Amino acid sequence: MQQAIVNVSQDRWSSRRSRALRFIRKQGVGGLFETVKSAGVVGTAAFVLRHARYSICIFLGKRWDRAHGVDTGGQIEVENLEVVGPNASMGYPAVSTSPSTFAYLSRFFPQNRSEYEFVDLGCAKGRTLLLAGRMGFRHMTGVEFAGSLCTIARENIARYSGAGDVRGRISVVHADATQYELPQENLVLYFGNPFGLELWPTMLANIAESLRKKPRRIRIVLTGSLDGAIRETGRVITGSGPFVRVAAGTAPFFLDTYRPFHYEIFDASVG
Numbered sequence: 001m002q003q004a005i006v007n008v009s010q011d012r013w014s015s016r017r018s019r020a021l022r023f024i025r026k027q028g029v030g031g032l033f034e035t036v037k038s039a040g041v042v043g044t045a046a047f048v049l050r051h052a053r054y055s056i057c058i059f060l061g062k063r064w065d066r067a068h069g070v071d072t073g074g075q076i077e078v079e080n081l082e083v084v085g086p087n088a089s090m091g092y093p094a095v096s097t098s099p100s101t102f103a104y105l106s107r108f109f110p111q112n113r114s115e116y117e118f119v120d121l122g123c124a125k126g127r128t129l130l131l132a133g134r135m136g137f138r139h140m141t142g143v144e145f146a147g148s149l150c151t152i153a154r155e156n157i158a159r160y161s162g163a164g165d166v167r168g169r170i171s172v173v174h175a176d177a178t179q180y181e182l183p184q185e186n187l188v189l190y191f192g193n194p195f196g197l198e199l200w201p202t203m204l205a206n207i208a209e210s211l212r213k214k215p216r217r218i219r220i221v222l223t224g225s226l227d228g229a230i231r232e233t234g235r236v237i238t239g240s241g242p243f244v245r246v247a248a249g250t251a252p253f254f255l256d257t258y259r260p261f262h263y264e265i266f267d268a269s270v271g
């Protein structure tokens with residue numbers, strides 16, 4: 001049923017094998033040897049290693065999904081999705097944070113989580129909402145600008161069979177994150193590298209304005225596999241308004257992720 005919402009061929013991870021077979025069919029074994037020759041030993045070894053890493057990550061992601069009755073894996077380019085608002089070209093593809101990486105990052109979540117709402121800006125298929133549901137947050141909200149991903153996220157919440165009583169505690173909002181009005185609660189704002197640098201000034205101005213209207217505690221968790229982009233975004237956050245960096249670093253290279261995730265953690269407060 002979910003394959004009707006997002007076609008398998010639009011998912012770069014599900015279509016990895018068919019793309020490889022298509023290459024061999026088209027180029028033949030000779031073409032394969034030519035490619036290996038031009039890439040050299042080091043290039044070929046790096047390719048094989050990268051492929052093995054992706055295969056393990058995809059396998060473990062699917063295993064997690066099966067164990068919890070959901071579909072949160074894959075990589076779907078934004079250009080294949082219909083989105084609300086004018087910011088499609090700035091959006092990064094939908095790829096879920098791995099369960100191990102999320103568990104690692106939870107050390108930066110506040111201790112008194114029942115006093116906080118967890119909000120994932122660009123929640124894709126909603127995996128982090130399900131994971132946060134086990135961690136004692138009062139409520140979890142996912143904001144996603146692609147309607148088909150919102151539908152999948154809602155289906156996942158309805159079907160989720162894992163720990164944590166998530167039904168009734170998670171909302172999925174179909175909106176552009178930069179237009180979304182933040183809940184007036186203490187917040188953990190989770191950004192799994194949703195969009196490019198261009199949108200951050202608007203996003204940060206919204207957070208600052210929301211904080212000014214209702215002073216409260218807001219922690220920002222910014223993370224992703226593109227460490228250069230995360231560091232650059234981190235610099236923009238540090239240089240603007242009420243944001244103070246409290247930690248930065250790189251999570252370990254867990255088997256269920258394709259690359260280690262860099263993270264930058266901020267607190268926002270007025271006055």
Ligand SMILES: C[S@@+](CC[C@H](N)C(=O)[O-])C[C@H]1O[C@@H](n2cnc3c(N)ncnc32)[C@H](O)[C@@H]1O
Pocket residue numbers: 078087090091092093094095096097120121122123124125127128143144145146149175176177178191192193194195199
């Ligand atoms: C890299 S994925 C992160 C998924 C999820 N946060 C996680 O870490 O598991 C980025 C997601 O942000 C969404 N996105 C990109 N730009 C957005 C925007 N302006 N508003 C809302 N969602 C956006 C994309 O559609 C995609 O699903």
